[in-house]
Amino acid sequence: MIQVSNLTKRYAGHTAVDSISFEVGKGEIVGFLGPNGAGKSTTLKMLTCFLSATEGTATVAGYDIYDNSINVRKHVGYMPENVPLYPDMRVKEYLTFRSRLKGLGFRDTKKAVNEAMDICSLSDVDSKIIGTLSKGYKQRVGLADALVNKPDLLILDEPTNGLDPNQIRQSRELIKRLGERHTILISTHILSEVEMTCGRVIIIDRGVLRASDTPANLVRRLQAAGNVSLEIKGDAEKAEEAIRKLPGVKDVVKEFQRSEWARLSISTDSNVDVREDVFGLVLKKKWNIRELVRHTASLEDAFVDLVHHPEGE
Amino acid sequence: MRTFFIIFLKEVKSFFLSPLAYVVMALFCLLNGWLFVTMVNAMRLKTTPTSLIYNLFNSGWFWMGFVILFPLITMRLFAEEKKMGTLEGLLTAPVRTSELVLAKYFAAVVVYIAIVSPVFFFFTLFQSITGEEAAFHSGAFWGTALGIFLLGLFNISIGTLASSLTSNQLIAAMVTFVGVMLHYFLGFIYNFGTVPGSQWTDALTYFSTREHMNALTEGLIDSRPIVYYLSFSVVLLAMTHHILESRKWRA
Numbered sequence: 001m002i003q004v005s006n007l008t009k010r011y012a013g014h015t016a017v018d019s020i021s022f023e024v025g026k027g028e029i030v031g032f033l034g035p036n037g038a039g040k041s042t043t044l045k046m047l048t049c050f051l052s053a054t055e056g057t058a059t060v061a062g063y064d065i066y067d068n069s070i071n072v073r074k075h076v077g078y079m080p081e082n083v084p085l086y087p088d089m090r091v092k093e094y095l096t097f098r099s100r101l102k103g104l105g106f107r108d109t110k111k112a113v114n115e116a117m118d119i120c121s122l123s124d125v126d127s128k129i130i131g132t133l134s135k136g137y138k139q140r141v142g143l144a145d146a147l148v149n150k151p152d153l154l155i156l157d158e159p160t161n162g163l164d165p166n167q168i169r170q171s172r173e174l175i176k177r178l179g180e181r182h183t184i185l186i187s188t189h190i191l192s193e194v195e196m197t198c199g200r201v202i203i204i205d206r207g208v209l210r211a212s213d214t215p216a217n218l219v220r221r222l223q224a225a226g227n228v229s230l231e232i233k234g235d236a237e238k239a240e241e242a243i244r245k246l247p248g249v250k251d252v253v254k255e256f257q258r259s260e261w262a263r264l265s266i267s268t269d270s271n272v273d274v275r276e277d278v279f280g281l282v283l284k285k286k287w288n289i290r291e292l293v294r295h296t297a298s299l300e301d302a303f304v305d306l307v308h309h310p311e312g313e
Numbered sequence: 314m315r316t317f318f319i320i321f322l323k324e325v326k327s328f329f330l331s332p333l334a335y336v337v338m339a340l341f342c343l344l345n346g347w348l349f350v351t352m353v354n355a356m357r358l359k360t361t362p363t364s365l366i367y368n369l370f371n372s373g374w375f376w377m378g379f380v381i382l383f384p385l386i387t388m389r390l391f392a393e394e395k396k397m398g399t400l401e402g403l404l405t406a407p408v409r410t411s412e413l414v415l416a417k418y419f420a421a422v423v424v425y426i427a428i429v430s431p432v433f434f435f436f437t438l439f440q441s442i443t444g445e446e447a448a449f450h451s452g453a454f455w456g457t458a459l460g461i462f463l464l465g466l467f468n469i470s471i472g473t474l475a476s477s478l479t480s481n482q483l484i485a486a487m488v489t490f491v492g493v494m495l496h497y498f499l500g501f502i503y504n505f506g507t508v509p510g511s512q513w514t515d516a517l518t519y520f521s522t523r524e525h526m527n528a529l530t531e532g533l534i535d536s537r538p539i540v541y542y543l544s545f546s547v548v549l550l551a552m553t554h555h556i557l558e559s560r561k562w563r564a
Contacts, residue, residue: 048405052561073407080405084398088327100319101406145402
Protein backbone atom coordinates (compact mmCIF):
# COMPACT_ATOMS: atom_id res chain seq x y z
CA MET A 1 0.00 0.00 0.00
CA ILE A 2 2.90 2.33 0.78
CA GLN A 3 6.43 1.98 -0.57
CA VAL A 4 8.89 4.54 0.63
CA SER A 5 12.43 4.55 -0.64
CA ASN A 6 15.14 6.90 0.56
CA LEU A 7 12.70 9.65 1.35
CA THR A 8 14.58 12.74 2.52
CA LYS A 9 13.43 16.18 3.59
CA ARG A 10 16.05 18.82 4.10
CA TYR A 11 15.37 22.28 5.45
CA ALA A 12 17.92 25.04 5.47
CA GLY A 13 20.48 23.89 8.01
CA HIS A 14 18.98 20.62 9.11
CA THR A 15 17.65 17.35 7.83
CA ALA A 16 14.18 16.56 9.10
CA VAL A 17 13.87 13.19 7.43
CA ASP A 18 17.04 11.38 6.45
CA SER A 19 16.71 8.81 3.70
CA ILE A 20 14.11 6.54 5.24
CA SER A 21 12.68 3.51 3.47
CA PHE A 22 9.83 1.28 4.57
CA GLU A 23 6.81 -0.52 3.28
CA VAL A 24 3.29 -0.92 4.48
CA GLY A 25 1.31 -3.82 3.09
CA LYS A 26 -2.38 -3.95 2.37
CA GLY A 27 -4.51 -4.51 5.47
CA GLU A 28 -1.75 -3.75 7.95
CA ILE A 29 -2.10 -1.46 10.94
CA VAL A 30 1.28 0.16 11.38
CA GLY A 31 2.32 2.38 14.26
CA PHE A 32 4.67 5.20 13.42
CA LEU A 33 6.63 6.11 16.53
CA GLY A 34 9.29 8.59 17.44
CA PRO A 35 10.02 11.35 19.91
CA ASN A 36 8.79 14.88 19.27
CA GLY A 37 10.58 16.43 16.34
CA ALA A 38 11.72 13.10 14.97
CA GLY A 39 10.22 13.81 11.56
CA LYS A 40 7.01 11.80 11.86
CA SER A 41 4.65 14.54 10.79
CA THR A 42 6.98 15.66 8.02
CA THR A 43 7.03 12.12 6.63
CA LEU A 44 3.26 11.86 6.78
CA LYS A 45 2.91 15.25 5.08
CA MET A 46 5.14 14.07 2.27
CA LEU A 47 3.11 10.88 1.87
CA THR A 48 -0.09 12.92 1.63
CA CYS A 49 1.47 15.29 -0.91
CA PHE A 50 1.28 18.37 1.30
CA LEU A 51 5.05 18.71 1.27
CA SER A 52 7.44 17.42 -1.34
CA ALA A 53 10.57 15.46 -0.58
CA THR A 54 14.05 16.77 -1.21
CA GLU A 55 15.16 13.34 -2.36
CA GLY A 56 13.74 9.87 -2.70
CA THR A 57 10.38 8.63 -3.83
CA ALA A 58 7.29 7.01 -2.49
CA THR A 59 4.26 5.36 -3.97
CA VAL A 60 1.01 5.35 -2.11
CA ALA A 61 -1.86 3.08 -3.19
CA GLY A 62 0.15 2.36 -6.32
CA TYR A 63 0.54 5.99 -7.36
CA ASP A 64 3.68 8.07 -7.28
CA ILE A 65 3.46 11.00 -4.87
CA TYR A 66 4.87 13.43 -7.46
CA ASP A 67 3.49 12.27 -10.76
CA ASN A 68 0.07 11.28 -9.58
CA SER A 69 -0.57 13.32 -6.52
CA ILE A 70 -4.30 13.77 -7.18
CA ASN A 71 -4.78 10.01 -7.37
CA VAL A 72 -2.75 9.49 -4.21
CA ARG A 73 -4.95 11.99 -2.42
CA LYS A 74 -8.10 10.28 -3.71
CA HIS A 75 -7.03 7.01 -2.08
CA VAL A 76 -5.79 8.35 1.22
CA GLY A 77 -7.81 9.56 4.17
CA TYR A 78 -5.56 11.86 6.14
CA MET A 79 -6.18 13.27 9.58
CA PRO A 80 -3.59 15.98 10.27
CA GLU A 81 -2.10 16.63 13.67
CA ASN A 82 -4.36 18.74 15.94
CA VAL A 83 -7.32 18.06 13.63
CA PRO A 84 -7.91 21.34 11.83
CA LEU A 85 -11.63 21.90 11.19
CA TYR A 86 -13.82 24.86 10.26
CA PRO A 87 -15.21 25.96 13.61
CA ASP A 88 -18.21 27.76 12.13
CA MET A 89 -19.59 24.82 10.18
CA ARG A 90 -22.00 22.19 11.40
CA VAL A 91 -20.79 18.61 11.68
CA LYS A 92 -22.96 17.21 8.91
CA GLU A 93 -22.39 20.23 6.71
CA TYR A 94 -18.64 19.88 7.11
CA LEU A 95 -18.59 16.16 6.36
CA THR A 96 -20.81 16.73 3.34
CA PHE A 97 -18.43 19.38 2.05
CA ARG A 98 -15.44 17.12 2.56
CA SER A 99 -17.08 14.13 0.98
CA ARG A 100 -18.10 16.16 -2.09
CA LEU A 101 -14.58 17.53 -2.27
CA LYS A 102 -13.18 14.02 -2.27
CA GLY A 103 -15.19 13.26 -5.36
CA LEU A 104 -18.35 11.59 -4.08
CA GLY A 105 -21.57 12.31 -5.91
CA PHE A 106 -24.60 13.90 -4.33
CA ARG A 107 -26.43 10.71 -3.43
CA ASP A 108 -23.32 8.79 -2.40
CA THR A 109 -22.35 11.66 -0.15
CA LYS A 110 -25.55 11.45 1.82
CA LYS A 111 -25.03 7.76 2.46
CA ALA A 112 -21.30 8.06 3.11
CA VAL A 113 -21.73 10.91 5.59
CA ASN A 114 -24.36 9.02 7.56
CA GLU A 115 -22.17 5.94 7.61
CA ALA A 116 -19.10 7.87 8.75
CA MET A 117 -21.13 9.55 11.48
CA ASP A 118 -22.39 6.15 12.61
CA ILE A 119 -18.91 4.67 12.74
CA CYS A 120 -17.56 7.59 14.76
CA SER A 121 -20.71 7.93 16.93
CA LEU A 122 -21.42 11.46 15.78
CA SER A 123 -25.08 11.04 14.91
CA ASP A 124 -26.27 12.84 18.03
CA VAL A 125 -24.24 15.98 17.26
CA ASP A 126 -24.78 16.09 13.50
CA SER A 127 -26.27 19.59 13.54
CA LYS A 128 -24.00 21.08 16.20
CA ILE A 129 -21.50 23.76 15.25
CA ILE A 130 -18.01 22.27 15.29
CA GLY A 131 -16.56 25.15 17.31
CA THR A 132 -18.81 24.27 20.26
CA LEU A 133 -17.85 20.59 20.38
CA SER A 134 -15.50 19.08 22.95
CA LYS A 135 -12.04 17.91 21.96
CA GLY A 136 -13.11 14.28 21.82
CA TYR A 137 -15.93 15.02 19.42
CA LYS A 138 -13.72 17.21 17.24
CA GLN A 139 -11.24 14.38 17.01
CA ARG A 140 -14.03 12.07 15.88
CA VAL A 141 -15.18 14.60 13.29
CA GLY A 142 -11.61 14.60 11.96
CA LEU A 143 -11.62 10.82 11.82
CA ALA A 144 -15.03 10.74 10.12
CA ASP A 145 -13.63 13.21 7.59
CA ALA A 146 -10.64 10.95 6.91
CA LEU A 147 -12.74 7.85 6.28
CA VAL A 148 -15.82 9.38 4.66
CA ASN A 149 -14.92 8.34 1.11
CA LYS A 150 -13.80 4.86 2.25
CA PRO A 151 -10.17 5.32 1.25
CA ASP A 152 -7.91 2.29 1.01
CA LEU A 153 -5.43 3.88 3.34
CA LEU A 154 -5.91 5.94 6.50
CA ILE A 155 -3.03 8.11 7.69
CA LEU A 156 -3.69 9.42 11.17
CA ASP A 157 -1.28 11.87 12.78
CA GLU A 158 -1.60 11.58 16.55
CA PRO A 159 -5.30 10.81 16.58
CA THR A 160 -5.49 10.44 20.34
CA ASN A 161 -3.51 13.53 21.23
CA GLY A 162 -5.18 15.39 24.09
CA LEU A 163 -7.94 12.89 24.78
CA ASP A 164 -8.81 11.60 28.23
CA PRO A 165 -8.10 7.92 29.11
CA ASN A 166 -11.68 6.89 28.39
CA GLN A 167 -11.68 8.50 25.00
CA ILE A 168 -8.30 7.00 24.21
CA ARG A 169 -9.71 3.57 24.95
CA GLN A 170 -12.72 4.25 22.74
CA SER A 171 -10.62 5.50 19.88
CA ARG A 172 -8.39 2.46 20.20
CA GLU A 173 -11.41 0.20 19.77
CA LEU A 174 -12.48 2.32 16.82
CA ILE A 175 -9.09 2.09 15.14
CA LYS A 176 -9.02 -1.68 15.65
CA ARG A 177 -12.42 -1.95 13.99
CA LEU A 178 -11.33 0.33 11.14
CA GLY A 179 -8.34 -1.92 10.61
CA GLU A 180 -10.67 -4.58 9.26
CA ARG A 181 -11.55 -2.37 6.29
CA HIS A 182 -8.60 -0.03 5.81
CA THR A 183 -4.85 -0.12 5.85
CA ILE A 184 -3.82 2.24 8.65
CA LEU A 185 -0.64 4.18 9.31
CA ILE A 186 -0.92 5.85 12.67
CA SER A 187 1.55 8.13 14.37
CA THR A 188 1.36 8.38 18.11
CA HIS A 189 3.13 8.84 21.42
CA ILE A 190 0.99 6.43 23.35
CA LEU A 191 2.87 3.16 23.31
CA SER A 192 0.28 1.04 25.02
CA GLU A 193 -2.02 1.97 22.21
CA VAL A 194 0.44 0.77 19.61
CA GLU A 195 1.04 -2.45 21.50
CA MET A 196 -2.66 -3.19 21.46
CA THR A 197 -3.63 -2.08 17.98
CA CYS A 198 -0.69 -2.22 15.65
CA GLY A 199 0.66 -5.29 13.91
CA ARG A 200 3.92 -3.57 13.19
CA VAL A 201 5.87 -0.61 14.49
CA ILE A 202 8.16 1.77 12.67
CA ILE A 203 10.36 3.84 14.94
CA ILE A 204 12.18 6.90 13.65
CA ASP A 205 14.42 9.26 15.52
CA ARG A 206 16.00 12.48 14.26
CA GLY A 207 14.84 11.62 10.80
CA VAL A 208 16.50 8.21 10.79
CA LEU A 209 14.68 4.89 10.73
CA ARG A 210 15.60 2.92 13.86
CA ALA A 211 13.39 -0.12 13.68
CA SER A 212 10.57 -1.70 11.76
CA ASP A 213 9.19 -4.82 13.38
CA THR A 214 6.29 -6.26 15.31
CA PRO A 215 5.93 -4.91 18.86
CA ALA A 216 6.55 -8.43 20.21
CA ASN A 217 9.83 -8.79 18.30
CA LEU A 218 11.06 -5.41 19.43
CA VAL A 219 10.37 -6.35 23.01
CA ARG A 220 11.93 -9.78 22.61
CA ARG A 221 15.12 -8.24 21.38
CA LEU A 222 15.37 -6.32 24.62
CA GLN A 223 14.41 -9.28 26.76
CA ALA A 224 17.29 -11.29 25.39
CA ALA A 225 19.27 -10.28 28.42
CA GLY A 226 16.30 -10.49 30.73
CA ASN A 227 16.50 -10.39 34.50
CA VAL A 228 14.96 -12.58 37.13
CA SER A 229 14.30 -11.29 40.62
CA LEU A 230 14.17 -13.52 43.64
CA GLU A 231 13.24 -12.63 47.19
CA ILE A 232 14.13 -15.16 49.87
CA LYS A 233 14.55 -15.39 53.61
CA GLY A 234 17.90 -16.65 54.87
CA ASP A 235 21.54 -16.43 54.13
CA ALA A 236 21.84 -14.31 51.04
CA GLU A 237 25.53 -14.94 50.46
CA LYS A 238 25.15 -18.70 50.35
CA ALA A 239 22.17 -18.44 48.10
CA GLU A 240 24.07 -16.17 45.76
CA GLU A 241 26.83 -18.68 45.47
CA ALA A 242 24.47 -21.58 44.84
CA ILE A 243 22.50 -19.78 42.16
CA ARG A 244 25.61 -18.65 40.37
CA LYS A 245 26.40 -22.31 39.71
CA LEU A 246 23.13 -22.85 37.83
CA PRO A 247 23.47 -23.20 34.05
CA GLY A 248 22.69 -20.06 32.09
CA VAL A 249 23.23 -17.68 34.99
CA LYS A 250 25.65 -14.89 34.26
CA ASP A 251 25.63 -12.99 37.48
CA VAL A 252 23.80 -12.59 40.74
CA VAL A 253 23.62 -9.33 42.60
CA LYS A 254 22.05 -8.65 45.95
CA GLU A 255 19.77 -5.70 45.52
CA PHE A 256 18.90 -5.17 49.16
CA GLN A 257 18.37 -6.89 52.47
CA ARG A 258 15.48 -5.86 54.69
CA SER A 259 15.47 -7.63 58.05
CA GLU A 260 15.71 -11.29 57.03
CA TRP A 261 14.47 -10.92 53.50
CA ALA A 262 17.00 -10.50 50.71
CA ARG A 263 16.30 -9.61 47.13
CA LEU A 264 18.59 -11.01 44.46
CA SER A 265 18.79 -9.94 40.88
CA ILE A 266 19.84 -12.73 38.52
CA SER A 267 21.01 -11.87 35.03
CA THR A 268 21.01 -14.66 32.51
CA ASP A 269 22.24 -15.55 29.07
CA SER A 270 20.17 -14.76 26.02
CA ASN A 271 16.77 -16.36 25.87
CA VAL A 272 17.29 -18.58 28.88
CA ASP A 273 14.59 -18.81 31.48
CA VAL A 274 16.17 -19.89 34.75
CA ARG A 275 13.05 -19.66 36.88
CA GLU A 276 12.47 -23.39 37.00
CA ASP A 277 16.02 -24.16 38.04
CA VAL A 278 16.00 -21.43 40.63
CA PHE A 279 12.76 -22.72 42.09
CA GLY A 280 14.18 -26.26 42.20
CA LEU A 281 17.12 -24.92 44.15
CA VAL A 282 14.84 -23.07 46.53
CA LEU A 283 12.90 -26.27 47.22
CA LYS A 284 16.04 -28.28 47.73
CA LYS A 285 17.59 -25.80 50.14
CA LYS A 286 14.23 -25.15 51.84
CA TRP A 287 14.55 -21.39 51.67
CA ASN A 288 11.48 -19.32 52.32
CA ILE A 289 10.48 -17.54 49.16
CA ARG A 290 8.04 -14.72 48.56
CA GLU A 291 8.81 -13.61 45.04
CA LEU A 292 10.22 -15.06 41.84
CA VAL A 293 9.64 -13.01 38.75
CA ARG A 294 11.05 -12.61 35.28
CA HIS A 295 10.99 -9.02 34.07
CA THR A 296 9.33 -8.59 30.74
CA ALA A 297 10.32 -5.56 28.81
CA SER A 298 7.54 -3.38 27.46
CA LEU A 299 7.41 -1.59 24.17
CA GLU A 300 8.21 1.49 26.18
CA ASP A 301 11.56 -0.03 27.17
CA ALA A 302 12.22 -0.91 23.56
CA PHE A 303 11.35 2.61 22.51
CA VAL A 304 13.54 4.23 25.13
CA ASP A 305 16.35 1.84 24.27
CA LEU A 306 16.17 2.75 20.60
CA VAL A 307 15.83 6.50 20.84
CA HIS A 308 17.48 7.26 24.14
CA HIS A 309 19.48 10.46 24.21
CA PRO A 310 21.58 11.71 27.09
CA GLU A 311 20.00 14.65 28.90
CA GLY A 312 20.18 18.00 27.25
CA GLU A 313 20.82 16.69 23.79
CA MET B 314 -14.47 22.31 -12.58
CA ARG B 315 -16.55 20.29 -10.16
CA THR B 316 -14.09 20.85 -7.33
CA PHE B 317 -14.02 24.54 -8.21
CA PHE B 318 -17.78 24.84 -7.71
CA ILE B 319 -17.78 22.92 -4.43
CA ILE B 320 -15.19 25.23 -2.90
CA PHE B 321 -16.69 28.31 -4.56
CA LEU B 322 -20.14 27.64 -3.10
CA LYS B 323 -18.72 26.90 0.33
CA GLU B 324 -16.75 30.16 0.31
CA VAL B 325 -19.71 32.29 -0.80
CA LYS B 326 -21.93 30.60 1.74
CA SER B 327 -19.50 31.04 4.61
CA PHE B 328 -19.19 34.75 3.80
CA PHE B 329 -22.93 35.31 3.83
CA LEU B 330 -23.31 33.33 7.03
CA SER B 331 -20.96 35.68 8.85
CA PRO B 332 -22.16 39.02 10.25
CA LEU B 333 -19.23 40.76 8.54
CA ALA B 334 -21.00 40.54 5.17
CA TYR B 335 -24.10 42.35 6.37
CA VAL B 336 -22.26 44.98 8.37
CA VAL B 337 -20.07 45.84 5.40
CA MET B 338 -22.99 45.86 2.98
CA ALA B 339 -25.16 48.02 5.21
CA LEU B 340 -22.44 50.54 5.97
CA PHE B 341 -21.32 50.77 2.37
CA CYS B 342 -24.91 51.43 1.31
CA LEU B 343 -25.34 54.01 4.04
CA LEU B 344 -22.16 55.83 3.14
CA ASN B 345 -22.92 55.95 -0.55
CA GLY B 346 -26.62 56.62 -0.06
CA TRP B 347 -25.73 59.70 1.87
CA LEU B 348 -23.18 60.67 -0.73
CA PHE B 349 -25.77 60.22 -3.46
CA VAL B 350 -28.31 62.47 -1.73
CA THR B 351 -25.66 65.11 -1.10
CA MET B 352 -24.62 65.05 -4.77
CA VAL B 353 -28.19 65.38 -5.97
CA ASN B 354 -28.79 68.31 -3.62
CA ALA B 355 -25.59 69.99 -4.67
CA MET B 356 -26.53 69.69 -8.33
CA ARG B 357 -29.94 71.17 -7.62
CA LEU B 358 -28.35 74.28 -6.11
CA LYS B 359 -25.64 74.76 -8.68
CA THR B 360 -25.18 73.34 -12.14
CA THR B 361 -22.01 71.38 -12.77
CA PRO B 362 -20.35 70.67 -16.11
CA THR B 363 -20.11 66.97 -15.18
CA SER B 364 -22.79 64.34 -14.69
CA LEU B 365 -24.16 62.92 -11.44
CA ILE B 366 -22.24 59.72 -12.13
CA TYR B 367 -18.99 61.54 -12.69
CA ASN B 368 -19.46 63.57 -9.53
CA LEU B 369 -20.19 60.56 -7.39
CA PHE B 370 -17.48 58.28 -8.68
CA ASN B 371 -14.83 60.99 -8.65
CA SER B 372 -15.40 62.06 -5.08
CA GLY B 373 -12.86 61.12 -2.44
CA TRP B 374 -15.78 60.11 -0.31
CA PHE B 375 -16.65 57.18 -2.52
CA TRP B 376 -13.05 56.04 -2.77
CA MET B 377 -12.49 56.11 0.96
CA GLY B 378 -15.18 53.54 1.46
CA PHE B 379 -14.26 51.68 -1.70
CA VAL B 380 -10.60 50.96 -0.93
CA ILE B 381 -11.46 49.65 2.51
CA LEU B 382 -13.74 47.01 1.01
CA PHE B 383 -10.89 44.95 -0.42
CA PRO B 384 -8.96 44.17 2.73
CA LEU B 385 -12.25 43.28 4.40
CA ILE B 386 -13.30 40.90 1.65
CA THR B 387 -9.97 39.23 0.99
CA MET B 388 -8.00 39.16 4.24
CA ARG B 389 -9.44 35.86 5.43
CA LEU B 390 -9.21 33.95 2.13
CA PHE B 391 -5.95 32.11 2.75
CA ALA B 392 -4.62 33.67 5.95
CA GLU B 393 -7.42 32.13 7.99
CA GLU B 394 -6.96 28.67 6.45
CA LYS B 395 -3.25 28.87 7.17
CA LYS B 396 -3.78 29.94 10.75
CA MET B 397 -6.32 27.22 11.48
CA GLY B 398 -4.35 24.58 9.60
CA THR B 399 -7.33 23.76 7.38
CA LEU B 400 -5.23 24.48 4.31
CA GLU B 401 -3.59 21.14 4.99
CA GLY B 402 -6.96 19.44 4.92
CA LEU B 403 -7.90 21.16 1.67
CA LEU B 404 -4.68 20.41 -0.16
CA THR B 405 -4.45 16.80 0.97
CA ALA B 406 -7.89 16.23 -0.52
CA PRO B 407 -7.87 15.72 -4.29
CA VAL B 408 -7.91 19.46 -4.96
CA ARG B 409 -5.59 21.24 -7.37
CA THR B 410 -4.04 24.41 -6.02
CA SER B 411 -5.26 26.28 -9.09
CA GLU B 412 -8.84 25.19 -8.43
CA LEU B 413 -8.56 26.39 -4.86
CA VAL B 414 -7.15 29.78 -5.83
CA LEU B 415 -9.75 30.39 -8.52
CA ALA B 416 -12.64 29.23 -6.34
CA LYS B 417 -11.65 31.53 -3.53
CA TYR B 418 -10.99 34.41 -5.90
CA PHE B 419 -14.33 34.20 -7.69
CA ALA B 420 -16.18 33.73 -4.42
CA ALA B 421 -14.64 37.02 -3.29
CA VAL B 422 -15.66 38.61 -6.61
CA VAL B 423 -19.27 37.54 -6.09
CA VAL B 424 -19.24 38.96 -2.58
CA TYR B 425 -17.79 42.17 -3.94
CA ILE B 426 -20.50 42.48 -6.57
CA ALA B 427 -23.13 41.93 -3.91
CA ILE B 428 -21.68 44.76 -1.83
CA VAL B 429 -21.17 47.28 -4.61
CA SER B 430 -24.19 46.75 -6.84
CA PRO B 431 -26.69 48.56 -4.57
CA VAL B 432 -24.88 51.80 -5.39
CA PHE B 433 -25.80 51.37 -9.06
CA PHE B 434 -29.31 50.56 -8.04
CA PHE B 435 -29.51 54.08 -6.50
CA PHE B 436 -29.38 55.60 -9.97
CA THR B 437 -32.18 53.53 -11.44
CA LEU B 438 -34.21 53.96 -8.28
CA PHE B 439 -33.72 57.72 -8.41
CA GLN B 440 -34.91 57.90 -11.97
CA SER B 441 -37.98 55.78 -11.46
CA ILE B 442 -39.00 57.70 -8.33
CA THR B 443 -38.50 61.22 -9.66
CA GLY B 444 -39.50 60.47 -13.23
CA GLU B 445 -37.02 63.17 -14.21
CA GLU B 446 -34.86 63.28 -17.25
CA ALA B 447 -31.68 61.40 -16.38
CA ALA B 448 -28.85 63.45 -14.97
CA PHE B 449 -26.49 61.15 -16.80
CA HIS B 450 -26.48 59.07 -19.95
CA SER B 451 -26.48 55.33 -20.06
CA GLY B 452 -23.00 55.14 -21.58
CA ALA B 453 -21.60 56.72 -18.46
CA PHE B 454 -23.61 54.36 -16.29
CA TRP B 455 -22.43 51.20 -17.99
CA GLY B 456 -18.90 52.48 -18.44
CA THR B 457 -18.67 53.17 -14.74
CA ALA B 458 -20.18 49.80 -13.88
CA LEU B 459 -17.57 48.14 -16.08
CA GLY B 460 -14.79 50.18 -14.49
CA ILE B 461 -15.86 49.34 -10.97
CA PHE B 462 -16.14 45.68 -11.92
CA LEU B 463 -12.68 45.55 -13.51
CA LEU B 464 -11.20 47.41 -10.61
CA GLY B 465 -12.80 44.86 -8.31
CA LEU B 466 -11.20 41.97 -10.23
CA PHE B 467 -7.83 43.67 -9.99
CA ASN B 468 -7.99 44.72 -6.35
CA ILE B 469 -9.33 41.36 -5.20
CA SER B 470 -6.40 39.67 -6.89
CA ILE B 471 -4.10 41.97 -4.87
CA GLY B 472 -5.95 40.89 -1.74
CA THR B 473 -5.82 37.21 -2.67
CA LEU B 474 -2.08 37.43 -3.13
CA ALA B 475 -1.61 39.31 0.15
CA SER B 476 -3.70 36.75 2.02
CA SER B 477 -1.62 33.87 0.68
CA LEU B 478 1.57 35.49 1.95
CA THR B 479 0.80 35.34 5.64
CA SER B 480 -1.21 33.55 8.28
CA ASN B 481 -2.00 36.85 9.94
CA GLN B 482 -5.21 38.44 8.66
CA LEU B 483 -4.23 41.93 9.81
CA ILE B 484 -1.00 41.82 7.85
CA ALA B 485 -2.90 40.60 4.81
CA ALA B 486 -5.38 43.45 5.26
CA MET B 487 -2.67 46.08 5.58
CA VAL B 488 -0.79 44.86 2.52
CA THR B 489 -3.99 44.85 0.49
CA PHE B 490 -4.99 48.30 1.73
CA VAL B 491 -1.64 49.84 0.90
CA GLY B 492 -1.53 48.13 -2.50
CA VAL B 493 -4.97 49.36 -3.47
CA MET B 494 -4.35 52.85 -2.06
CA LEU B 495 -1.02 53.28 -3.83
CA HIS B 496 -2.53 52.29 -7.11
CA TYR B 497 -5.30 54.80 -6.66
CA PHE B 498 -2.99 57.61 -5.55
CA LEU B 499 -0.86 57.31 -8.65
CA GLY B 500 -3.58 59.46 -10.21
CA PHE B 501 -2.75 62.39 -7.94
CA ILE B 502 0.88 62.47 -8.85
CA TYR B 503 0.29 65.58 -10.98
CA ASN B 504 -0.81 67.40 -7.85
CA PHE B 505 2.65 67.03 -6.34
CA GLY B 506 4.07 69.17 -9.12
CA THR B 507 5.86 67.78 -12.12
CA VAL B 508 9.41 68.02 -13.22
CA PRO B 509 9.30 69.56 -16.70
CA GLY B 510 10.29 67.07 -19.33
CA SER B 511 10.09 64.06 -17.02
CA GLN B 512 8.26 61.10 -18.45
CA TRP B 513 7.77 59.40 -15.08
CA THR B 514 4.72 61.40 -14.16
CA ASP B 515 3.01 60.52 -17.40
CA ALA B 516 4.00 56.89 -17.17
CA LEU B 517 2.76 56.46 -13.61
CA THR B 518 -0.45 58.34 -14.32
CA TYR B 519 -1.07 55.97 -17.16
CA PHE B 520 -1.30 53.12 -14.62
CA SER B 521 -3.54 54.96 -12.21
CA THR B 522 -7.05 53.94 -11.37
CA ARG B 523 -8.17 57.56 -11.40
CA GLU B 524 -7.10 58.08 -14.97
CA HIS B 525 -8.97 55.00 -16.15
CA MET B 526 -12.06 55.88 -14.19
CA ASN B 527 -12.13 59.41 -15.60
CA ALA B 528 -12.54 58.03 -19.06
CA LEU B 529 -15.05 55.35 -18.08
CA THR B 530 -17.28 57.67 -16.04
CA GLU B 531 -17.71 59.75 -19.12
CA GLY B 532 -18.85 56.73 -21.03
CA LEU B 533 -15.68 56.28 -22.99
CA ILE B 534 -14.86 52.60 -23.08
CA ASP B 535 -11.19 52.23 -23.80
CA SER B 536 -9.79 48.73 -24.29
CA ARG B 537 -6.48 49.56 -22.63
CA PRO B 538 -7.68 49.57 -19.01
CA ILE B 539 -9.68 46.43 -19.71
CA VAL B 540 -6.60 44.55 -20.87
CA TYR B 541 -4.55 46.14 -18.12
CA TYR B 542 -6.80 45.06 -15.24
CA LEU B 543 -7.54 41.61 -16.56
CA SER B 544 -3.95 40.74 -17.35
CA PHE B 545 -2.69 42.03 -14.02
CA SER B 546 -5.32 40.01 -12.19
CA VAL B 547 -4.15 36.89 -13.98
CA VAL B 548 -0.52 37.63 -13.09
CA LEU B 549 -1.35 38.19 -9.42
CA LEU B 550 -3.40 35.00 -9.24
CA ALA B 551 -0.58 33.05 -10.85
CA MET B 552 1.72 34.45 -8.18
CA THR B 553 -0.74 33.37 -5.48
CA HIS B 554 -0.72 29.87 -6.95
CA HIS B 555 3.06 29.73 -6.86
CA ILE B 556 3.23 31.05 -3.32
CA LEU B 557 0.85 28.34 -2.13
CA GLU B 558 2.85 25.70 -3.99
CA SER B 559 6.10 26.99 -2.51
CA ARG B 560 5.09 25.60 0.91
CA LYS B 561 6.21 22.25 -0.49
CA TRP B 562 9.86 23.11 -0.77
CA ARG B 563 10.42 26.16 1.41
CA ALA B 564 12.00 25.79 4.82
